[in-house]
Amino acid sequence: MSKVILSINAGSSSVKVSVFRGSSKDAEPSQLAEASVAGLTAPPSTLTYKRGDEKIKDQEIKDVNTQEDAFKYILEHLMNDDGLPELKNKEDIEFACHRVVHGGDFDKPTRIDRETYHHIEELSDLAPLHNAGALTIVKAVHEQLPKATNIAFFDSAFHSTIPEHIRTYPIDQERAKHNKLRKYGFHGLSYAFITRSVAESLNKPIDSLNIIALHLGSGASACSIVNGKSFDTTMGLTPLAGLPGATRSGSVDPSLIFHFTHTAGKPSRSSTKDLHITEAEEILNKKSGWNAIAGTTDFGVITSKAEKGDKNCQLAFDLFVDKILNFVGGYYVKMGGKLDALVFAGGIGEKGSQLRARVVEHLNCLGIELDEEKNKKPADKEVVDISKSGSKHKVLICQTDEQTEMARQCCQNADDFRKQA
Ligand SMILES: Nc1ncnc2c1ncn2[C@@H]1O[C@H](COP(=O)(O)OP(=O)(O)O)[C@@H](O)[C@H]1O
């Protein structure tokens, strides 16, 4: 029986694992099953599972609170599924692909050996909601699936093409170079998926595709993609910069934190031996964002409560729209108006029809217009065109899939990874 690929995506509020058959360069990986545990930041956690016609949706699960718990729970679920004969034995898994948010200077997927592991560990403080969690999963795979080859796919890699004047911070350059302080950018696996998928749907070669993509999930970012490559993105040295998210403030005046607390620079109580974060980072990463304004991390709830007149939810909604517009407007100008499409993706981008409507309403002045009826229908394929007829620029929804992107890149490089093993 051919071996399988396990694609593991440790997000800030969820862990998603997809199982794919095959690892050949010439074929697209074919998905056998997809499991996800969501709600890690807003318990109880829930399990969603899809295998063919077999579906479990939002089933509440107990005692699953961390990314590691979630992965172990999913692995057990997959191994015990009689309808998944491809995964009867642990030895059936050849590759475990891990989404690693911060990869520093790494610009391509890399087999995780001791050295890579330590490199990722060193970057943990720069992605406090992500890297350490992903590494707990790498460890769990190492212990429970000793035959599998672990590969890291870096969220920052897609942004290695951002020009110097855009990725440089205006600070002392010697210190900046020494401490590697620059814009890295994240959600790159998602943007790589979106770029390929939208180019295919518009029937354009990737290297002539110009889009503004919005990945709006628990973490939210925007990316200007010029000739198929990242030109600018809203996240920076860490995933805190740019747009606000479920528990993240996004960009604020850097002086704010010293007026918020007198202990900004002190180690946070949630620091561990593997993760050193300050009070400031704790507050801005974990105690801000929607949750701080509206009391929930769920943007679906925020949207419906805002519609019913909840003032705090309306404020969270309006604030998000405003910040998105800042970046879309700026990117549009920097791209000289050469735009094939504005693309919505991520949980909120894909499901939040009200948010899409409000954002695009403000962009009508740029010739970006959507069709209200098309916008309201749930997306039923990978790329859905919701533009108004006659709109100068297209508006699309892309159902992005970081696990599929990793599996695809894994298949393309499988021979190299085998050689490295
Ligand atoms: N109908 C909806 N309208 C707006 N947002 C929604 C809706 N359904 C789910 N969401 C939001 O999508 C977000 C999760 O996005 P997702 O990309 O799956 O998360 P993650 O960043 O953990 O990968 C949550 O904030 C969730 O509330």
Ligand SMILES: CC(=O)OP(=O)(O)O
């Ligand atoms: C980079 C990032 O913020 O990822 P996520 O949206 O999965 O938390």
Ligand SMILES: [Mg+2]
């Ligand atoms: Mg995500």
